[in-house]
Amino acid sequence: MRWENLTDESEHGRAADTALFGADAVTTRTFDTPEFQGITFHEVRARSVLNRVPGASRMPFEWTVNPYRGCTHACVYCFARKTHSYLDLDTGIGFDSQIVVKINAPEVLRRQLGSRRWQGDHVAMGTNVDCYQRAEGRYRLMPGIISALTDHANPFSILTKGTLILRDLDLLVRAAEVTDVGVSVSVGFLDAELWRTVEPGTPAPERRLDVVRAFGEHGIGCGVLMAPVIPFLSDHPAQLRATVRAIAAAGATSVTPLVLHLRPGAREWFMHWLGQHHPHLVRRYERLYAEGAYAPKWYQRRITRQVHELAQEYGIGPARAGLARRIRPAEPAPAPTGEEPVQLSLL
Ligand code: SF4
Numbered sequence: 286m287r288w289e290n291l292t293d294e295s296e297h298g299r300a301a302d303t304a305l306f307g308a309d310a311v312t313t314r315t316f317d318t319p320e321f322q323g324i325t326f327h328e329v330r331a332r333s334v335l336n337r338v339p340g341a342s343r344m345p346f347e348w349t350v351n352p353y354r355g356c357t358h359a360c361v362y363c364f365a366r367k368t369h370s371y372l373d374l375d376t377g378i379g380f381d382s383q384i385v386v387k388i389n390a391p392e393v394l395r396r397q398l399g400s401r402r403w404q405g406d407h408v409a410m411g412t413n414v415d416c417y418q419r420a421e422g423r424y425r426l427m428p429g430i431i432s433a434l435t436d437h438a439n440p441f442s443i444l445t446k447g448t449l450i451l452r453d454l455d456l457l458v459r460a461a462e463v464t465d466v467g468v469s470v471s472v473g474f475l476d477a478e479l480w481r482t483v484e485p486g487t488p489a490p491e492r493r494l495d496v497v498r499a500f501g502e503h504g505i506g507c508g509v510l511m512a513p514v515i516p517f518l519s520d521h522p523a524q525l526r527a528t529v530r531a532i533a534a535a536g537a538t539s540v541t542p543l544v545l546h547l548r549p550g551a552r553e554w555f556m557h558w559l560g561q562h563h564p565h566l567v568r569r570y571e572r573l574y575a576e577g578a579y580a581p582k583w584y585q586r587r588i589t590r591q592v593h594e595l596a597q598e599y600g601i602g603p604a605r606a607g608l609a610r611r612i613r614p615a616e617p618a619p620a621p622t623g624e625e626p627v628q629l630s631l632l
Pocket of ligand 1 (some may be wrong): 356357358359360362363364365413414415418446487
């Protein structure tokens with residue numbers, strides 16, 4: 286494993302200059318509990334946890350914190366799979382089961398936020414892999430990270446599929462009293478069979494909507510990133526309607542659709558899955574994604590329009606966002622344009 290490549294910039298797929306970890310800083314651990322069976326954790330001590338997003342990115346944030354690499358949520362389409370190859374780790378099963386944990390992330394972040402060079406910019410989390418994946422239940426890094434951001438009144442946002450975020454609800458409420466906090470949950474579809482096969486390690490979509498509901502019950506606005514919309518599997522008008530209706534019923538303050546994109550690393554793994562589970566769709570996918578990682582713009586626009594119309598019909602929008610008491614939803618992802626690079630991992 287190439288630990289020297291576990292750097293700020295390699296998180297975003299660029300060449301690395303500054304190593305964050307020394308080889309002697311790695312401890313490998315496994316746990317006997319059923320939920321961690323087959324998972325190997327690589328505990329590392331990071332030198333830095335604030336990652337700068339490459340200048341070319343169109344994302345509405347410049348800095349990210351990612352306490353984990355790899356994700357046991359194991360979404361087949363996850364674009365972050367590619368980043369495991371920078372560590373000489375497998376981007377398929379390896380991404381799902383070899384998890385890098387920056388065990389000192391809270392302390393390092395606190396130090397970096399206190400640096401005179403730090404300008405107090407917005408920090409986005411959950412943009413590469415899920416910070417509330419199952420490992421967080423054991424390592425509990427997020428409470429320390431949220432507390433450090435709160436103590437420095439530093440604005441931040443979290444995007445997650447993990448219901449574990451509810452554990453930290455009180456901390457997030459406290460943070461929102463001193464700074465700008467955004468929370469978004471990712472729910473691309475409701476189909477139970479599709480969920481079990483394509484997002485096998487995640488909480489069920491309904492449980493994620495319970496998170497939205499719980500935040501709402503605390504008077505806290507929570508947006509939904511409707512991602513990914515999977516062509517031919519979750520894009521039927523009736524499916525889109527059911528999903529948006531459920532998102533609205535959960536009290537989401539916004540819904541942002543994002544069509545599946547298949548960048549290298551994710552593409553091979555997804556197409557392998559497609560061949561096993563939906564072989565009749567392989568040719569259609571090859572045609573739809575013939576130009577590269579993104580579905581054609583006409584397709585993306587169609588989905589976006591349909592979802593926006595449904596959102597309007599079900600009353601999701603600015604009026605409802607105005608009801609949010611303290612925490613506003615995370616900045617929505619920009620409309621997909623097909624331009625590289627997109628940083629979200631379709632959480
Ligand atoms: S898409 Fe998000 S939740 Fe799914 S495996 Fe990737 S990082 Fe984890």
